Amino acid sequence: MGDLKLYNTRTRTLETFRPLTPGDVRIYVCGLTPSAQAHLGHARSFLFFDLLRRYLTYRGYRLTYVQNVTDIDDRSINRARETGEDWYTIVSDYYAEFKASMRKLGVMEPDEEPYATKFISQIQAMIRELADLGYAYVVEDGIYYRVSKFSNYGKLSNRNIEELEAGARIEVGEHKEDPLDFALWKFAKPGEPKWPFDPYGDGRPGWHIECSAMSHALLDPKGEGFDIHGGGADLIFPHHENEIAQSEPLMAHPPMSNFWVHGGLLNFEGRKMSKSLGNFEPLVDLLARHDPQAIRLTFLTTGYSKVMNFTDDSLAGAYATLDKLKRAYRRMHPGGVVVPVHNIAGGLPARVADLLDEDMNTAAALAEVLAFIKDAPAGALAEFETALWLLGIEPNESWLVEDVTPLPEDVVDRLRGELGGEISFNGATAEEAIDLVIQRRASARAAKDWAASDRLRDALARCGIAIKDSKEGTTWSVAE
RNA sequence: GGCGACGUAGCCAAGUGGUAAGGCAGGGCUCUGCAAAAGCCCCAUCCGGCAGUUCGAAUCUGCCCGUCGCCUCCA
Incomplete structure (x- = not known):
């Protein structure tokens, strides 16, 4: 087996992946902030990390995959005020919907799914430490992180402080020392959700600190770093930059994470998609209309780190590919029983693995599978299934049925x-x-x-x- | 303005120094009373443009043009 090479945002190079602890891989991926419906862009990101998990598992590593839930943030609070609903009901409902969509897409469950509000004491402990070391200060609206104190600030996102200063400004109501400083803890205004924090004051965690606290608690209690930190490319700045600023001053051995891996953003029919622009179709709606496996296949044809344009045409192409895979599967299948995935060392899975070694080149890997099924013998089914599993496509009973379109009732x-x-x-x-x-x-x-x-x-x-x-x-x- | 990505056939897209994967669409053939399906085959002398490095470049360097993203909440 060759080496797995991954693009590391931290070093801006393609690097050979080696776990910090031989045999064990610890991954933290920034999950959802469920204050709005999840969209296809979220799906792309989590689908990619699902693929990475599959491949690392195939390579024989023991994984610990943590994907957090930022279940408290300004948007859900604002939404609660607008709708009159309880903020936590809003967050829970969106998160349940997201989980259902992930299940439909065949995304594996995280090993740990920490909720920010369940780690308040760990968050507070971290803020205390930062304050003791002079990285945090208290003002009337909250506790802020003092960016000027951290000399590596801007390193991950390749920005320098002076340029950031030029563009930044302080919002009305914020009382921080410097425009670049960000909130670690926000004191509660009347009616807002709050947790006690002595002696500073009741309030809620700022965005960013939950990831520092939870990755520390679950993956790296000793402060020596973990293997992979992932998320969408839009998180590089400021979110991941801020996580580093919060975590590394407290660590025995930085960096916080050896590899930083970022998934490219998704455009929908040529346009940028984001929660704030609201120009997206909720993931649940798209999944109601389309085969989840076709959606997965669509993503395989573009490199994970590239900006991708999702169009009806690309989805139509994926449907055609899916049909091709199903026909080959039926041709190879001996009978009515679905054969479970086997661990095949050689053959097609090995060739697919070689391609995934090159920074998870799923497009080339898919092409390899399509070449394989052109003249695959019936006995090759286990190889085929294993390769499909690596690509996140798992045949089910319906693959054996040629046409599952229901008959019109009349x-x-x-x-x-x-x-x-x-x-x-x-x-x-x-x-x-x-x-x-x-x-x-x-x-x-x-x-x-x-x-x-x-x-x-x-x-x-x-x-x-x-x-x-x-x-x-x-x-x-x-x-x- | 700063940082970054991308520009490969009609469309999507892989390939990052050794002579252009794959998918969709299109065309042909086989099969067929016809039709459909399926299978097979064909489909970029060329990789935004111009210079340069090299025995050799889509791949490296420089400049130019174009598209997009981030710099504020975002996967």
Whole structure:
């Protein structure tokens, strides 16, 4: 097995991945702030880290994958004020919806899913330490982080303090020393959710500190760093920059994370997508209309770190690819039982792995799979399934069924309307009625009465039934 | 203004020094009464432009043009 090379934002180079502790990989990925509905851009990001998990697992590492939930933030509080709902109900509902979508997409459950509000004491401990060392100071609206105290500030995102100072400004109501400083703790205004924090004052954590506190608590209690910190590219600044600023002064051995891996953002039909612009379709709605496996395949064709433009065309292409995979699967499948994924060392999975070694080149890996199925023998099913698993596509029972489109309910009535004069459909089920027509057409064909044959086929077509003739006989399916 | 990404066939896209993956669309063939499906085959003398480095460049360097993102909440 070759080396896995990953692009590391921290060093801005492609590096060979080696775990800090041989055999064990600790990953922290910034999860959702569920104060609005999740969209396809979120899906792309978490789908990528799901792929990375699969591949690291395939390579034999033991993983600890932590994906946090920032369940307290200004937006959910504002939304609660607008709607009159309880802020926590809002957050819980959005998060439940997100989880359901992830399940539909086949994203594996995180090992740990820490909620910010469950780690208040750890957050407060960290703020105390930062204050003791002079990295934090208290003013009337909250506790802020003193950016000027941390000399490495800006290193991850490749920015320098002077330029940042030039563009930054202090919002009304903020009382910080410097425009770049950010809140570690916000004192509660009347009616806002709050947690006690002696001696400073009741309030809630600022955005950023929860990730520093929870990654420390769950992945790196000794302060010696963990392996991979991930998230969308939009988190590099300021979120990840701030996490580093909070964590590293308290660590025995920085850096906070050895690798920083960022997923490219997603455009939707050529336009930027974001919560604040509101120009996105909620993920649940998209999943209601589309096959989750087709959505996964769509993402495989573009490099994970690139900006990707999601379009109806790209999704249509993925559907065609998915059908191709299903046909090959049926061709290779010995019977009606779905064979579980095996751990195959050689063959296709190894070739796919070699391609994933190159900074998770899923596009090339998919191409390899498609080349494989062109002349794959029936016995290659385990290889095929393993390779598909690596790409996050898991065959299920429905792959064995050629057409799962449900029959229109009124098929028999419509057939009676078309052909009731010549064929009696009394008591027939939809399937039986269709078979009756096909039998009638078979007789016509046997008699070389092509006019009658075509008339029957056209009648079926008007009822939404498409038929095709093959050496094995005539089969039908529900027309698209 | 600062930082960064990208520009490869009609469309999407891989490839980052050794002579252009793959998918969609399109075309042809096989099969077929017809149709559909399926299978097979074809489809970029060339990688935004111009210079340069090199035996050799889509791949490296410089300049130019274009698209987009981040710099404020964001996966």
